[in-house]
Amino acid sequence: MYDLLLLGSLITGDKTGYKLQKIVGSALQPMRKVSSGVLYPSLERLEKEGLVTSTIYEEGRKLKLWHITTKGVERFIELMKETVPSDAKRNDMIHFKLRSLDSVTRTEQLRILEEFQAFIEKDLAFYQKAQEDMVAHQTRFPENAERFRILVEAYELDIQIAKTKLTWIEKQIADRN
Known part of the structure; x- marks a missing residue:
């Protein structure tokens, strides 16, 4: 479920994990937080799949910057085209897609x-x-x-x-x- 939102968030530019956590949290229902224990394993999996890359840079402190790859953009478009299942995550998935409408035809x-x-x-x-x-x-x-x-x-x-x-x-x- 988070793949769509993470990839969609990175389409607009590179972001730190902290920034992605804020974006994902704001896209979910109020009072629902995304833990680092969910976010970072998702990003690491996306990186292993070649959908994102990460770069460490120092700006006063070490930060990891996440970047979507061409393969990641293609996967994002596939996810946007998939039918949303009628399950408990339906509303979140629709809202994720609505936030990224500008990224598709x-x-x-x-x-x-x-x-x-x-x-x-x-x-x-x-x-x-x-x-x-x-x-x-x-x-x-x-x-x-x-x-x-x-x-x-x-x-x-x-x-x-x-x-x-x-x-x-x-x-x-x-x-x-």
């Missing part, structure tokens, strides 16, 4: 946006159906009506967030057409 940008749109439309349908079920449960189970009312309101938040995402996606697609 307009056709690929549209495909990524349309993939995101399909995910959100599916989510929206799920939330709307779940909300309908909770409304029905309020009537069928009056002893738990307050609990179901709270669930209806929670699903309303999910519905509004999904609709906002769809509005944003539609604008992005329209801007590219």
Whole structure:
């Protein structure tokens, strides 16, 4: 999962591990940190695969600067073209791709946006159906009506967030057409 973000971050220029850690951390959900124990082994693996190189330089102290190779750029483009799996990492992967849209063709940008749109439309349908079920449960189970009312309101938040995402996606697609 981090390969896409690390390679995408290096496309814009060489960076230190510290800078990459900040970039990856800011691309993830708030309060989710990327440890050095995850970042540096990932960078070292990418280096072994020939996707990045590193150089040590001294600027008051020793720093390791990471650089993407031509093979790394090619791998990044492949990752951008891959379909995002519908699993727990789906949202992170979509957000990583959205942050790197400028690195791929307009056709690929549209495909990524349309993939995101399909995910959100599916989510929206799920939330709307779940909300309908909770409304029905309020009537069928009056002893738990307050609990179901709270669930209806929670699903309303999910519905509004999904609709906002769809509005944003539609604008992005329209801007590219």
